[in-house]
Amino acid sequence: MADRNADLVVETAHLTKIYQNRQIALNDATLTIEAGAVLGLLGPNGAGKTTFLRLILGLHRPTAGWAKVFGRAMNPNAADLRRRIGYIPTNPQFPKGMTPIVYLDYIGRLFGMPRDARKPKLASLIRAVDLLPHSGEPIAYFTPGMTARLAVAASLINEPDLLIWDEPTHGLDIEARRSMLELIKTLAAQKTLILSSHNLTDVDEVCNHAAVLNKGQLIFHGSLQDLKGRIRKNHYELDLEGDQKSITKALALLRAMKEVLSALLRHRRLDLKLTDDVANTAVLAQVFQTLFDNKVTLVSVRSVGMQTEQAYLDLVEREESRGFTRLYTPAEAA
Template sequence: MTTELVSEKIIETDHLTKIYQNRQIALNDVTLTIEKGWILGLLGPNGAGKTTFLRLVLGLHRPTAGTVRVFGQPMTPNAAMLRRRIGYIPTNPKFPPGMTPITYLDYIARLFGLPSSIRKPRLASLIRAVDLLRHSGEPIANFSVGMNARLAVAASLINKPDLLIWDEPTHGLDIEARRGMLELIKTLADDKTIILSSHNLSDVDEVCNHAAVLSQGQLIFSDSLQELKGRIRKNHYELDLDGEQKAITKVMTQLKTIGDFKLVNLRGRRLELRLSDDASNTGLLGQLFQMLHDSKVSLISIRSVGQQTEQAFLDLVEKEESRGFIRLYDQSEAA
């Protein structure tokens, strides 16, 4: 007998809405499911509702309408047992300046009710893991942005959570500190479910396997990261070529006679192409490859211009904003 693998729903929101002071609609009718093992990149422009969504999931705010379930249970401001299973890092975390990493982590562990026999070795292990051992007895007031970020990571892991919710964890970090944070996320992803809210789309591209995109409080995309990339406009390419310059120039001249090539630009042996939005990229690139073959020009490399996740995100938000009035009209007709 075979058994089917049943997915475990970690977070479920149903028509989740938050309106502040009857004036600001921060989140509008968001229905989203996040399953066990996902590393979800939560994306959206400033003011899109990302932080509001995270605070509702954590039970720090009450929804105006709709519901949030975490680990299969309703999340409310009084659901302390659910929050014990969550590790949270807010944007730009702040700590009591007079404390040290040891005293702060010990304090957080006490709040979780951990006995001394558990919390002492655990905080020592975390301080070592986030590379703060040399600074474990120093006042937090003297810490850099990167050191604060590492302490925040340790604090979010002190309760051995099943779910991590990190809001802009690489914000303000230098290149080395950011690299260390991303490597840590990859390690934690082996046995944690993670929500990573980030403006840095290259971070999301590197560590996430799913994405949710908010725009003006509405959820406009939720699926695998690969599916998000699949929505990219595949119309801008760069090709590195090898062959006689005269032959390469001849190919460029031929391409300019084809109407669906909106941009054909040659710099040495690098050819830049932009196709019309509704053109078949496979058909046009097939014509190009045949021309290169006939002209005895070799293709060294071809690549889409721009970072894929970033371009797909920008395309998605742009299309959503452009159809805002159309969507409103469709909804009024349906009503």
């Protein structure tokens, strides 16, 4: 157990934040984040995501519970711990009159970096985030994509071990978002990351762990695969190619299989539902063999209802439907 704890980058226990004795922003959140994890922090607006991140950063004091970063208690006075973290808030703002060179030099000085280390570092970061042609331009004229890339550079200048990025793709166009996701993938090989995001497709692409907050409550924490696996429905879509007579014959054979709940064909796209208790690998092998025997080509196959978005929505819906009964049952009251 001691060895495992040594690998924890973030650890929280019963972390709770109540603002002005009126708003419960976070309630009893307990989780761990191991080194090398890329955690997607999910939840609707007002779920407590930003509050959770600010508590991890020591920007707020918890009302109850605690947070540890790199094995040490985090609080507003733990500046030495924050030096090991790279943070990007939602919609980062920069001094409009500064240029990227001036701003990054300023941030490096705040971290106490000597000039001979600061200058090469900021130059390499400006190149890495593709701002070299704009390095001497005022930030006031930057596009949202350029501003996002400058935020990335600023979060990396102290060579942090942990990156905490709050909605890093928010407001970006398709090209800028793609560039940001590729950068995250590169950094994921070297750093531990916590990414808060509303874009569940982004989380699906770059994260390997997930934490789901809803109304201040942590309702899931685990691997992304575990999150998806919670709602496995044995539901698939298959795109087919072949003459209509062959497809019709194959369809009749599939419908006759006892493991097949339904097989509906729409414009050569087969919607296939299997019974929940079957081993899907064996049944799909039979399905593929049936298509092959009838000279039907399988163009593509994909699971339905196993993506992060579906899993997340299902989880939140079930949690809200449980409501008060989650905490109070007749058995407990007796």
